[in-house]
Amino acid sequence: MDSAAKCPVPHGANSTASQVPTKWWPKALNLDILHQHDTKINPLGQDFDYREELKKLDVDALKKDMHDLMKDSQAWWPADWGHYGGLMIRMAWHSAGSYRTTDGRGGAGTGNQRFAPLNSWPDNANLDKARRLLWPIKKKYGNKVSWADLMILAGNIAYESMGLKTFGFAFGRADIWHPETDIYWGSETQWLAPSENRYRNLDDASTLDSPLAATHMGLIYVNPEGVNGKSDPLKTAAHIRETFARMAMNDEETVALTAGGHTVGKAHGNGDASNNGPEPEGADIVEQGLGWQNHKTRSVGRDTVTSGIEGAWTTNPTKWDNGYFYLLFKYQWELTHSPAGASQWQPIGIAEEDKPVDVEDSSIRTMPMMTDADMAMIMDPEYRKISERFRDDQDYFSEVFARAWFKLTHRDMGPKVRYIGPDVPAEDLIWQDPIPAGSPKFDVAAAKAKIEASGLSVSELVSTAWDSARTFRGSDLRGGANGARIRLEPQRSWVGNEPERLNKVLAVLEPIAAEVGASVADIIVLAGGVGVEKAAKAAGFNIEVPFAPGRGDATQEHTDVESFAVLEPLHDAYRNWLKDDYAVTPEELMLDRTQLMGLTAPEATVLLGGMRVIGTNHGGSKHGVLTEREGALTNDFFVNLTDMNLVWEPAGENLYKMRDRSNGQVKYSATRVDLVFGSNSILRSYAEVYAQDDSKEKFVHDFVAAWVKVMNSDRFDLN
Template identity: 70%
Template structure:
């Protein structure tokens, strides 16, 4: 072959732009990555703009679906045989792990999106062989089609599994909408290897591995785990230390000690662990497997690798003598025996009873004539040896009905935590009881004169910045991740929100004292009046800039009470930074602009919406504490595009003057004209954000800017209006 012969050369670029060097962040690691704002671009969704899953699922034959899922439990497939002829344990683990990735710090993770189908979660070590559970469910998903999301099916399967084993669940709601692309920008930890121990250079703990030092917003103790290490901290058996891990990990899932104990006990009442073989024979995870595996992974092609010879966690054995039945044998097994640490056939640390009668042992998953020793994980042993968990275990054993109720409620909370308020529940089994973790809000009045209320607000003496900032602070807590927070409920007037530094408690109290009488006199909720005040401020500012606009408003928000508010849980919603009001509580180990993107994505805003809102709020003078950073205008209080005009004007230079502080100087005189922070200047420095800023800086786009600002504002004020669905 001659040197210039091109035959045999590949005609395409290798790696589909995933190889090192093809990504902007590889070349310039300090560049701001805006991908998180485009996480679920509509271009990835095959269903089209007109598809509304929450309307489609209401057409579902719920009874027929449940019967099909129940029938599946005992329809053992040769390619992946069911333990004891029942898939219940596998399906419960699948549901548990889909829901258990939820963390209360940012509301990310959880079962509400069907994210377990995608990397990295589909290939986490802790999710080994759950690809088989999802593939077993495919005929059901195929049958019900668009009326049933994967997210709902993954949650439903575990619920039905418990019912098929004799347990009465608390209920179930449909309404989870599928995503179609991995949430690759969700932070799951900085470790570069699976199951890295706490001495890893990128450890999520401090050097002493204090469980309380677990890096925010993480909940799992290791990269690739859902909860705690079943072998013990860093793989070393130590039930008392594992108890500490349990409290932190489950606490970061918004579970208390009793819920943690109930979930551990109830979760391990059925099913088994799998570690009867050589873990080195287990193949690649789904995301790394070759095409002939067809999306399956963890396959053993060396030895049998199924049935009794399955290797998943590496631990081996069942917890109870009746692993396919809901009973109270778990606590009898745990508390009535002494336990010793042993190695499983796969080499994992686990606990087995020192002495046990053969008739008390579970039978083999394939041959009922063979008895196998039960086992316990380190987390199970924590229920026995930790004094507080032991008290709960003893209480549950003495009162089995308490365990049944506690587990039913904790399980329901686990698989519904990120579905949102009760208003979003769909289906005949959705419970009617108000639960505090659902953040209940009473229905508000719509029978009042909106224009009369606006007039009273306009004449109240409140400044534009007071009105707009207070409305923003009330709404900005909304998280699309778990549908928490927002303006509905007016919880900004309650603990803990009224005392957050980000809300400027003194200013907030002053503004609320003006708005509360207006609400009381008009019959409107305070939540509505707060939002209306923001609208009034914007309308005033727009008019002053020559734009006669009306900000859309829909009444009906309610006012939550202290009794309806889980104050401890709401502490996680505190804004530690807010680029929209140029607020940073303290310096963090990430740049303020990265925090801006994270909060923007949680609020459900796009890059252009973020740009319009920040530029508008700067010129309205809504900065936290009244600072002038980023207020690039001589017409503060008017809704102009001056922020963008002056930011992009080459008549000025930009000079660092301190930590996160800059001066904007006139090039001719070298005199300081304005001051700024990083989140101000990033709209001129980042190429993508600058492209948005330039749009709004154009001479012909002043009106477009005002309209875009109002549209984005209205979106935020209504983000939590699930009563409008």
């Protein structure tokens, strides 16, 4: 009897993962994106508060241990030149560098480099060694410091130990305990697949598919050997500019980061890359989570193979100096190949004293190198101007780099109020989206009375508050109602915010804010709550929507118009609106936005159904308004959606009509995001709960709870 064929334990092709419904029905809506990071998988428990635990951390002792680590070379993975600085900087850089402005995902804020796919990206080769070198320190300080904070701190300490005065550092990044599978890194099924897979036109870098930033699957930035591995520094420059722009960096910051990152450390390609074993996720169990292990030849020190490129960029790779620009401008460079076969550039006729010494034997001088990305810094006209200034003014270069490094490593942490620690810079930076402190004390009852008497409709009140708050992104903690930036450019002119309606509402609410001494941000949210209360009353329920004052009003001066442009909504399922047609379905767009807002599937269900019956559709559309009592917070949307006396039929692009089975008359119209709550088995299960006769009151209370969550999503003083 073949016992293997009848093994009762699911594995391989029979594993649980392969049995998920989307395997059999690939077009089915996958709600897993809304179920990420369930508290049940957190080994620290639901009551663990990292921000409170940080108060117990001896920061000075930790920093001393980190400084000591830099020069404590270990035999199992020896430090180049006896200093781990280059390795630790690369780990921190690649942890932070996955951030992208388009959807705010990636970055260093969660410690996700510990998990697949990032832990096994080709660009992250041997960074598993850096994390293992940090393990004794993490073990010592335990839960008082997260992996996410520790990895970035390691980069800061590395730079400081080599002579750079850093701009500052903030603790506050809490760890996750599961891969962030909600992040789309590209459609490729092969590491480093040709770039054509993610560009509409490879000669036009701006055609890189959104929301991607890197040029290849498995890279953080661009291919260091050139576009698609073919050397062309000017073409590489165009792709660098696009990629770094999508990381929120301008040209000066881009040059500073490139040069500053390559001022220290080296690339490794002095051997045969084919001798390296599988990446961590594919490695044998005996490797204990380490990858790229070479058991065939010597694989450490001068014989390490990581990227395949070989050599240091500067004469003194463990010292913060101007050596990068010194070599880059002093010599002519020629294209060559590393021992591992990678394309790289080497100086022509270099003086012996300008060569760096070998990582293991200081009596040996080795050839420095530059990548295609480095050559772009002097061949692209704009990059060259910046490089020349940095070459001639080391202090200016150090200052620009320190600030750019701080921005790179803190960009996804959200507003400054979330920063913790003694080294938080006092300066407010525009990319932190600063908001002045609000007034937590004003006569809320008087303000509500004025709003109720304003003549504004329920739809106008609720829609304006929703539009103000819906910009929040849990990915990088940007956007939201705090700051009332909906009254500023660019938000005031966004099509999704219906400028004509918005201006009408603001013209009424802004004077009320001034009269009662409140921020406009608070009044907008309070007005939305008044609208919800009026809608609930119309449905027969007297409720009070919880409200917490304290929001401030941002100014146009402290609002980076270009930076905020990426937050513009191009769709909003909750207001039944699509700006354009997209390659993915409207319901998939809904899930993406819902996840960014931090909502669960049940919360999304009750919010969408409530918003429909209140009448908040963009432009006053009636699609999905499945009620005869528009403006009342009833469960009619779910009652009619699940009514078997009614039948749906297509009526156009993303449009459907509901007919009464008994007489064939059209009763309602709807879109895909309406109908998916009846067609998807999971969403239908939620819809049926709210359609029940005994759920009318539950529906109202659940809607209010979800509504308040959205309104307070950016209130880090409350959360």
